[in-house]
Amino acid sequence: MENILQILVGLAGLMLLGLGTMSMFAPKRMIKNFAIEPIGVAGLSTIRAMIRGLFLASVALVISGLLTRETLAFVAAAIVLGAVAIGRVVGIVADGFDKTVLPPLLVELVIIAVLLTAHIQPAGT
Secondary structure, X not given: OHHHHHHHHHHHHHHHHHHHHHHHHOHHHHHHHHOOOOOHHHHHHHHHHHHHHHHHHHHHXXXXXXXXXXXXXXXXXXXXXXXXXXXXXXXXXXXXXXXXXXXXXXXXXXXHHHHHHHHHOOOOO
């Protein structure tokens, strides 16, 4: 079970790394993915800084947890992604339901579940 969880955590980290890297080096491509409209250079800078920062900080926490086996880092990454998921739920409540919000929300919830399960799962099981 531990190996499966490590693989799932690693896959989540790779996905977050891909999103973070694309946000940094191809922010215009991410405009459609994130359904946002940057205003000029400042808007592109915000995508590179804020969105990339969120993803790559999560990746750093995931890698740290995998390398050190200090799984509390997974909890920290889950908290960051949990804040994102809460924002999506607040958006649904405040702005109305849009089916395009569900896939990223479900992915975030699955990653959170994987990270928390990897944290609470006793080593060696």
